[in-house]
Amino acid sequence: MSYNNPQLSLFKIISPKQDTVMTLINKESPNSLALDLSERIRHRIQSAEFTDGDFFLTEAELAEEYNVSRRIAREAVNRLCALGLLEGRKRKGLIVRHPDPVEVWANCLPSLARSPEKLADLAHFRYALEVGAIELAIKNASKEQITQLAALAEEFQQTAHSPEDRPRRIEVERQFHGLILEMSGSPIIADMQKLLATLFENSYPARETPVLAEETNQRIIWQHFELVDAIKDRDVERARSVLRSHLKYLLLTPPKTT
DSSP, rough: OOOOOEEEEEEEEEOOSOOEEEEEEEEEEHHHHHHHHHHHHHHHHHHTTTTTBBBBOHHHHHHHTTOOHHHHHHHHHHHHHTTTEEETTTTEEEEEOOOHHHHHHHHHHHHTTSSSSHHHOOOOHHHHHHHHHHHHHHHHOOOHHHHHHHHHHHHHHHHOGGGGGGHHHHHHHHHHHHHOOOOOOOHHHHHHHHHHHHHHTTOOOOOOOSSSHHHHHHHHHHHHHHHHHHHHHTHHHHHHHHHHTTEEEEEEOOOOOO
């Protein structure tokens, strides 16, 4: 007896009580079959010279070509659509897409941030991203960007002492760090930082008072101005040292899930 269905595999065992050979059918998990098929299709797409918007195949054609059921083909396609590699079009089939990595990252973040452990990993990633990008920022920063950064440091100082200005202070802080990442010249780095910064605004324990202690306030204000001066002087090591101190809370303070 032979089985041509790739979803079925055969293996033989010897019965301990009988000298007979029994053939058992082991049905593989549909999830593993769909995952395997999605990987094969992904490799095919990425190995070929498809351009964004090229037509690929239909689900029916995939099922026939890879000798799987329509259900397995559909699940494999759904996985690739979720990654942004394929897009379904009614009555036309599947279209190859070149996904925006930041868009894919944005879709994944809510799932990644569901546990304190994963959120802590993301905090460490943000720390590494910002500290690691400072060298590129200093190398590529324009005079206009440095002037804009200095203005944001001034505005941060003005909003640091008033409870009513706390929303604006948070926004200025976001713009300050976002501008530094924009200086890197990499849109991917800048956009990734924006996503992470927005995520972490709501992921750290709320302070008892809307205004920080005076000593802490003064230290943070100084760090902003010192970062501006270090970037202006093109001093990578000084800027990196200040940024490490400024962002160390990402390594020390456990974030919370929302």
